[in-house]
Structures are given as structure tokens and as C-alpha cells.
Amino acid sequence: MAQLTPQEQQEVVRFLEAGKPLPDKYRFLLFDDKRQVELVWNGKSNEVTNAVLPFQTIEQVDEPRSEKDASLQFNLFDVDDRGRQLKGWTNKLIWGDNKLILSSLKNGPLREEIEASGGLKLIYIDPPFDVGADFSMNVEIGEEKFVKKANILEEIAYRDTWGKGQDSFNSMIYERLILMRDLLAEDGSIYVHCDYRVTSSIKMILDEILDSKNFRNEIIWSYGAGGNPKEFFPRKHDTIWFYSKGTPSFYTDSEVMRVPYDKSTLDTHYKNIDENGRRYRIQKVNGREYLTYADEGKLVTDVWTDVGAQNATSPISKESTGYPTQKPEKLLERIIKASTKEGDLVADFFGGSGTTAAVAEKLGRRWITSDLGKFSIHTTRKRMITVQRELKANGQDYRAFEILNLGKYDRQHYIGTNLDLRQQDQVAQQSAREDEFTALILEAYKAEKAEGFKTFQGKKAGRLVSVGPVNVPVSRLFVEEVILECREKKITRVDILGFEFEMGLFPNVLEDARSKGIDISPKHIPREVFDKRAIEKNQVIFHNVAAIEVKAILKGKSVAIELSDFSVFYSQDSVSEAESTLKDKASKIVVEKGQIVKVSKDKSGIVTREQLTKKWTDWIDYWAVDFNFESKREIVRVKNIDTEEWEEIWTGDYIFENEWQTFRTKKERGLELKSVAIECTAGPRKIAVKVVDIFGNDTMTIVEIQVGGKK
Numbered sequence: 001m002a003q004l005t006p007q008e009q010q011e012v013v014r015f016l017e018a019g020k021p022l023p024d025k026y027r028f029l030l031f032d033d034k035r036q037v038e039l040v041w042n043g044k045s046n047e048v049t050n051a052v053l054p055f056q057t058i059e060q061v062d063e064p065r066s067e068k069d070a071s072l073q074f075n076l077f078d079v080d081d082r083g084r085q086l087k088g089w090t091n092k093l094i095w096g097d098n099k100l101i102l103s104s105l106k107n108g109p110l111r112e113e114i115e116a117s118g119g120l121k122l123i124y125i126d127p128p129f130d131v132g133a134d135f136s137m138n139v140e141i142g143e144e145k146f147v148k149k150a151n152i153l154e155e156i157a158y159r160d161t162w163g164k165g166q167d168s169f170n171s172m173i174y175e176r177l178i179l180m181r182d183l184l185a186e187d188g189s190i191y192v193h194c195d196y197r198v199t200s201s202i203k204m205i206l207d208e209i210l211d212s213k214n215f216r217n218e219i220i221w222s223y224g225a226g227g228n229p230k231e232f233f234p235r236k237h238d239t240i241w242f243y244s245k246g247t248p249s250f251y252t253d254s255e256v257m258r259v260p261y262d263k264s265t266l267d268t269h270y271k272n273i274d275e276n277g278r279r280y281r282i283q284k285v286n287g288r289e290y291l292t293y294a295d296e297g298k299l300v301t302d303v304w305t306d307v308g309a310q311n312a313t314s315p316i317s318k319e320s321t322g323y324p325t326q327k328p329e330k331l332l333e334r335i336i337k338a339s340t341k342e343g344d345l346v347a348d349f350f351g352g353s354g355t356t357a358a359v360a361e362k363l364g365r366r367w368i369t370s371d372l373g374k375f376s377i378h379t380t381r382k383r384m385i386t387v388q389r390e391l392k393a394n395g396q397d398y399r400a401f402e403i404l405n406l407g408k409y410d411r412q413h414y415i416g417t418n419l420d421l422r423q424q425d426q427v428a429q430q431s432a433r434e435d436e437f438t439a440l441i442l443e444a445y446k447a448e449k450a451e452g453f454k455t456f457q458g459k460k461a462g463r464l465v466s467v468g469p470v471n472v473p474v475s476r477l478f479v480e481e482v483i484l485e486c487r488e489k490k491i492t493r494v495d496i497l498g499f500e501f502e503m504g505l506f507p508n509v510l511e512d513a514r515s516k517g518i519d520i521s522p523k524h525i526p527r528e529v530f531d532k533r534a535i536e537k538n539q540v541i542f543h544n545v546a547a548i549e550v551k552a553i554l555k556g557k558s559v560a561i562e563l564s565d566f567s568v569f570y571s572q573d574s575v576s577e578a579e580s581t582l583k584d585k586a587s588k589i590v591v592e593k594g595q596i597v598k599v600s601k602d603k604s605g606i607v608t609r610e611q612l613t614k615k616w617t618d619w620i621d622y623w624a625v626d627f628n629f630e631s632k633r634e635i636v637r638v639k640n641i642d643t644e645e646w647e648e649i650w651t652g653d654y655i656f657e658n659e660w661q662t663f664r665t666k667k668e669r670g671l672e673l674k675s676v677a678i679e680c681t682a683g684p685r686k687i688a689v690k691v692v693d694i695f696g697n698d699t700m701t702i703v704e705i706q707v708g709g710k711k
């Protein structure tokens with residue numbers, strides 16, 4: 001550290017005693033790690049989370065689907081003459097905040113698996129750099145489009161990213177990029193996709209985290225689509241920063257790395273034509289002659305003009321999933337082929353519609369992808385199953401993938417926490433806010449306050465009420481704590497209120513409670529709890545989680561499943577509110593108690609209501625069957641605090657093995673309501689059926705049957 005003069009030392013003391021911030025010059029005098037060029041913003045911190053949360057496998061997709069009625073045992077695990085399922089590594093689709101995912105991958109037991117299979121060779125990310133973009137999404141219902149608003153958890157992530165504008169975006173990406181660097185293989189590469197809004201700050205952050213000597217390219221992806229402004233040139237490109245950790249592998253031998261010569265080069269240099277009609281050129285270098293053909297093209301530069309955005313965004317394009325920020329597959333194909341070889345591991349922690357995973361799978365790479373939104377996870381699930389089906393049908397190999405979430409969460413983020421506060425103040429503010437929220441939610445639920453419980457805060461109509469965490473989904477651990485207190489205090493009837501419930505949480509945990517004589521009713525807290533007017537007008541509806549009804553069709557030892565009913569109870573806005581606020585000649589789509597209704601006003605103010613969801617099947621986007629639910633236990637790996645060893649623990653639940661599935665696609669809007677029939681071994685078994693609704697939320701039910709005999 002530079003020696004401070006006695007005057008400077010006194011000055012520092014004076015500032016500290018007066019409680020004033022030190023002048024900027026001391027940054028370079030006091031700190032060891034002083035960078036000459038560095039991006040500084042309010043809230044910048046070198047603190048990086050090292051939390052390790054266990055990954056829970058909630059679903060596994062081994063095989064695209066059993067196409068026809070078959071013996072499951074034979075069809076699933078034996079090789080056929082089409083594409084084969086590759087063994088070993090299982091690809092990973094992870095639901096959750098990527099900060100916790102990254103730190104759990106970096107510091108947890110999965111790291112070993114990643115290293116053992118050669119390390120993470122490529123990370124591509126496309127973070128939400130569009131200030132103001134939120135998590136709302138368009139959902140199609142027949143001919144109409146409905147805008148589903150972001151749920152509370154998504155809104156918190158949005159606030160974390162943009163709450164304080166560019167400063168909070170920088171903090172968000174800074175910590176995650178440090179974690180990504182640490183996870184990357186020594187010869188790995190990272191590509192960060194951004195546009196004019198954040199490109200300059202991301203470049204400086206990357207220079208700092210990965211070192212400017214590891215800068216490789218500033219790729220300009222010029223995509224052409226979009227409007228034509230009057231005041232400036234049309235903005236038609238994104239920037240992709242390409243950095244490496246050390247000396248990266250780089251491959252130039254694939255076709256996608258080549259582009260056609262421009263006309264002037266062809267006219268000047270490729271004048272010769274051989275007997276096959278191919279244009280060629282002979283170049284003399286150091287006395288040797290080199291022959292090149294025009295149709296072989298040249299190595300693509302760092303300006304990419306040959307990848308149209310329309311491939312991903314046009315509704316008529318084959319690869320479009322309808323996800324608003326989807327990127328074209330060709331873009332990812334070039335990146336993946338340039339920086340990996342077959343079998344390498346590729347990751348995308350802001351996965352969106354799953355473009356990176358889809359291209360990686362098609363190119364025989366292994367992959368990890370994550371996203372915070374359930375709709376993204378569901379879009380990726382359907383996309384990956386489609387890719388598996390295509391690969392299998394074309395005789396190409398494919399891999400199984402699993403859907404995971406993080407089993408337990410810390411409570412660091414908090415809705416509305418002032419990001420300017422120091423750590424200890426944040427904790428104090430956090431617990432005060434938590435109490436306020438609980439009070440608010442209880443008021444909206446019309447419950448009275450209850451004291452003296454660990455997990456209950458209220459009571460209503462003879463039931464105790466537990467308010468789930470405000471910032472993360474209600475997890476199995478949370479419900480287990482509720483059950484524990486019920487058993488200790490002989491409580492039998494409870495409501496659990498949650499903004500979001502962990503995927504795959506139901507029905508097993510509720511069955512478990514029922515077997516102990518406890519009736520748990522989980523209910524969704526609607527967004528409207530934060531709207532005072534809605535509370536006053538009684539427009540806040542805490543709705544039940546969805547319910548599925550199925551029938552098992554048994555013929556001898558063959559079993560098929562038929563879906564017979566599906567009910568959802570969502571609400572978003574209300575019909576009466578729309579009727580009173582709509583202008584003439586306008587319309588609005590609302591969801592009320594599980595019905596999607598279009599409310600319209602004509603030019604003379606006459607209101608009409610049209611119900612858009614006419615049948616219960618309209619709510620379903622996807623459903624799948626696991627014909628032997630209890631065949632695969634859900635195991636998590638957690639660290640034993642005494643021995644510091646990783647231990648495998650059975651969570652008490654099972655992994656949903658996605659053995660047969662049907663879903664709507666952009667082209668195929670129909671849905672089968674009966675599964676194939678599967679030949680099963682005689683005896684009792686539990687069959688699980690999972691339904692994903694058009695908003696991307698999943699629900700599961702379990703049927704118990706007796707195959708080949710009486711129950």
C-alpha cells in the first residue's frame with residue numbers, strides 16, 4: 001500500500017470522524033487492488049455468494065415418448081434401429097435464480113461431475129438487457145392473445161435487475177459473471193450477448209473479471225429486422241462479447257464458420273472456371289501455389305450479417321417458439337461450433353426459450369440451462385422433447401435431460417429492500433418488512449392474527465394460516481416444518497398461502513400430511529394483495545391450486561391413462577373492474593376464477609362479455625404420464641456439517657419420469673386426451689400424471705392401480 005503522508009492520515013481521520021465519505025483519490029492510495037481503469041457504480045461490491053443449495057430432480061425425460069402401445073420395459077431401455085439415448089451425463093434444465101444456481105454449481109457436489117466430464121467449455125448468456133422489459137408474456141387462447149402479467153417472484157427478479165436502473169443491472173451481472181468465470185474450464189470461452197444499452201458497461205466489467213488480455217472478439221450481429229426511425233439510423237445490431245479464461249479451444253473447420261465472398265472479391269480474384277463450372281483462384285505465396293474455390297467461401301469475420309433475426313421471431317418460422325426474446329439457432333450454432341467439439345459441456349444461465357440447449361443437443365454437445373420463469377422452463381421442456389423426437393426419428397443419438405430446482409433457499413433478497421443500505425441494516429429492514437407483509441396478506445385473506453406458533457401467523461374459520469415466504473416458492477421443507485408443528489401441537493386443519501409453489505411439490509406432501517391426520521389446503525396469493533383498492537373492493541381472491549382428474553383404463557396387464565377433467569382457479573384483474581374502467585370501443589381480457597373472459601365496450605358504451613376458455617381442455621398445454629411413479633427416488637446431496645462430506649439423502653419423494661407426453665405446438669393446436677397403453681408387470685403400482693397449463697404452471701396427481709388382478 002502507498003505510504004500516506006501525515007497530512008493525508010489526518011485528513012482521513014477527519015473525514016471518518018465527521019462520518020463523511022473519503023475523497024476519491026484515497027481509492028488509489030488505500031486499496032491494494034487498485035485498477036487504473038475500472039467501472040464504478042453505486043452498490044458495486046466484491047462480495048460473491050457462496051451458498052450451496054441442493055438440486056432436486058423433479059422430472060426426468062429419458063425418451064421422447066413411447067410412440068405406440070408397447071411393453072414399457074422393452075421400449076424404454078432397449079436399443080432400437082433409430083437414434084439411441086446416450087448414457088452417462090444427463091442434461092440439466094434448472095428452474096431458479098441463476099445466482100444461487102451458479103454458486104451451488106460452483107461450490108456444490110455437481111462441480112465434481114462437471115469437472116469429471118471435462119469441465120464447462122462454453123457459456124453463452126443473453127441477459128435481460130432491455131430496460132423496462134418485464135416478465136409478462138403473451139399466451140394464445142384460440143384466436144386471441146392474452147398478456148399474462150409477471151408473478152411476484154418474477155417481479156422481484158425484475159426489480160433486482162432494474163430497480164436502480166443501470167447500477168442494479170451492473171451489480172446483477174457483475175456477481176454472476178464472477179461466478180461464471182470460476183465455473184468455466186481453464187480453456188473455456190464465454191460469450192455475452194447485449195445491445196447498445198449495456199454493451200459499454202459489460203465490456204468494462206468483462207475486462208475486469210476475465211482480464212482484458214483474454215478479450216477475443218467484439219462480434220457484431222447485424223440482424224436487419226425492426227422499424228425505421230426518423231431521428232437516427234436504424235439500430236440493427238447486437239454485440240456479443242467473446243472472452244476466454246485462458247487459452248481457449250477455437251475450431252474453424254465447420255461450414256457455419258464460412259460465408260460467401262463478396263461480389264468485388266469474386267469479380268477481381270475468382271475469374272477462372274474449371275471443367276465442373278466451379279470458380280477458382282490460384283494464389284502464389286512464397287513461391288508455392290494455393291488453389292481455392294469461390295464456393296468454399298471465406299472464414300466469417302467478427303461482423304455477422306448472415307443470421308436473420310426472423311428465424312427466431314417470425315411467427316411463421318419453424319424454429320419460433322413464440323418466446324419474445326428468442327435468438328436464432330444459426331447464431332448459437334456458429335458460437336457452439338467455434339468454441340466446442342462434440343461431447344463438450346455448454347451452459348446458458350439466462351436460457352429463455354432454450355435456444356442454446358436445443359442447438360447444443362442437435363450438435364451432440366452436453367448442456368446445462370437455467371431460467372427463473374416457469375414459462376421459460378416449460379417452453380424449453382417442449383422444445384427439447386421435440387428435438388429428442390427429431391433426432392431419434394433421424395437415427396441420431398440424443399441424451400436424457402432432467403428438470404431441477406433448488407431445494408432450499410436463503411432469504412437474502414427481499415421485496416422492497418432498500419439496496420443502498422448496508423448488510424446489517426438490510427437484515428433489520430428485512431424482518432420489519434416481513435412482518436408488514438404477513439399482516440397485509442392476512443388482512444387480504446380476512447384472517448385474524450394468531451400468536452405463539454412457529455409456522456402459523458393467522459387463523460380463519462377454524463383453520464390455522466401459514467404465510468409462505470414472500471421472495472421464494474413454498475418448498476417441501478417449508479411444508480414439512482408446518483407438518484412438524486401440526487404434529488407437536490395436534491393441529492389438524494391448515495391453509496398455506498404462497499405466491500408460488502415449488503414444482504412437483506404436490507400431491508405427495510399433501511398425501512403425507514393426510515396420512516398423519518392433517519388437512520392442508522394450499523392457496524395462491526394473488527398479485528392484487530398489493531393493491532389497496534382491490535382489497536377494499538373485495539377483489540382479492542386466494543385461489544386453490546389446480547386439480548386434475550384422470551381415469552386408468554386397464555385391459556389385462558395393459559394400462560392407458562385418460563384425462564377426464566382439469567380445473568384451474570386463476571384470477572388476473574376482474575370483470576367488474578374492466579367494465580367500469582374500459583373506454584368505448586376498447587376491450588380487455590381478464591381471468592376470473594379460472595375463466596378467461598374478453599370484456600368489450602362498443603362505441604355507445606355497451607358492454608359484452610365473451611368467454612374465451614370454453615372447455616376445460618383449453619387450459620391445458622401439455623400433459624405427461626409416469627407409469628411407475630415410485631420407481632425412482634428423489635435423492636439430494638447435502639453437506640454433513642460434522643464430517644464436511646457430501647451425503648445422499650432421500651427427500652421422501654420420487655422423480656417424475658416423463659414416459660409419455662403430448663402437447664400443443666404452434667402448428668399443432670390439438671391435444672390427445674388418452675395416452676398409449678403400456679404393458680405392465682402384475683401387482684400394485686402408482687401412476688403419476690402431470691399437467692402443465694397454458695401459463696406454464698404444472699400440477700400432478702397420482703392414481704393407484706392393481707395390474708392383472710383385484711385391488
Ligand SMILES: C[S@@+](CC[C@H](N)C(=O)[O-])C[C@H]1O[C@@H](n2cnc3c(N)ncnc32)[C@H](O)[C@@H]1O
Binds near residue numbers: 096323354370
Ligand atoms: C433475453 S432472455 C433469453 C432468451 C434466449 N437467449 C432465447 O434464445 O430464448 C433472458 C432470460 O433471462 C431470464 N432471467 C432473468 N433474470 C434471471 C435470473 N436472475 N435467473 C435466471 N434467469 C433469469 C428471463 O426469464 C429470460 O427468459
